Amino acid sequence: MTKAVYYEGNQRLRSGDAPAMEPLPGEVRIAVSYAGICGTDLHIYHGHMDHRVSFPHIMGHELSGVVDMVGPNCGSIKEGDRVTVMPLQPCDNCPACDAGHRHICHKLKFMGIETPGAFQKYWTVPVETIVPLPDNLSLKHGALIEPLAVACHDVRRGKVAKGDYVVILGGGPIGTLIALVAKASGAEVLVSEINPHRLELLENMGLNVINPLERDVVAYVEEATGGAGCDVVFEVTSSTAGAELMTRLPRTRGRIVVVGIFNKPVPVDLHKFFWRELEMSGARVYEREDFSAAVELAASGKLPLDTIISTVYPLDQLAEGFRQMESGSSVMKILIECQ
Incomplete structure (x- = not known):
């Protein structure tokens, strides 16, 4: 077992055990280092997206981490790789996907909303969602790649x-x-x-x-x-x-x-x-080329990413992170340290 924070509706969060899912073929397990609280997470927390989540629900989709376990058929991905995730699961069988616009699939599943997310110590995801991070990019900054x-x-x-x-x-x-x-x-x-x-x-x-x-x-x-x-x-x-x-x-x-x-x-x-x-x-989400551009830009050191990070809380203080987000007055980006 591992640890996770669950959303149970009505702005209730509970820390508890979660299964450390062994990856199936085409899956990778990530030891999550940092996960950012997003405006979407705040919408979920306030109950505005209860129709899209399954209870109890693990939120979170902005993250960095290290590959902990690799299932069969995962190509060149290996244990110890530093990664983030492009949290989209398209159906590959709709007019948008057929037209090459998989990121706005008609039946798109957004990881951390329709499926369990990153506010846990270990997160098992499809290998096709993995985005490698360069060694010169800190894992704190790696958690900003998704919004970037x-x-x-x-x-x-x-x-x-x-x-x-x-x-x-x-x-x-x-x-x-x-x-x-x-x-x-x-x-x-x-x-x-x-x-x-x-x-x-x-x-x-x-x-x-x-x-x-x-x-x-x-x-x-x-x-x-x-x-x-x-x-x-x-x-x-x-x-x-x-x-x-x-x-x-x-x-x-x-x-x-x-x-x-x-x-x-x-x-x-x-x-x-x-x-x-x-x-x-x-402009809805992103495509793979946007993740590549974000990684390159973040790794260049040209952006003041440290300035954007307001606070870092441990996983069991996720609720405090949400309370600070709600205050709004002096917050830009809050990260959760998951290990």
């Missing part, structure tokens, strides 16, 4: 190029990583955020910031771009205010990428799309 892959995918969807003026609406963990990836791509970046702690943190990372409660974002961007507007907007707030603002910022034929999850329809000014021939894209 989200950011790499978002920036790729936005077709961000060197010299672009990019605005990110929302400076939480994903918005911050999008800003860092866009800046690393050669773009000029502005992050709109209202949380004072995050504004200070973003500035300390060398990012330009603006508080929309204190300054007019549209006027600021127009002045900065000579009246043209920005090249790309990333909407990461999932708010009605963000949906309203995102159409007022782009230049003619500018681009909008919707990253935030809107659970209900919100008003969007379609006249702006007509008037300036705007483009809008959705």
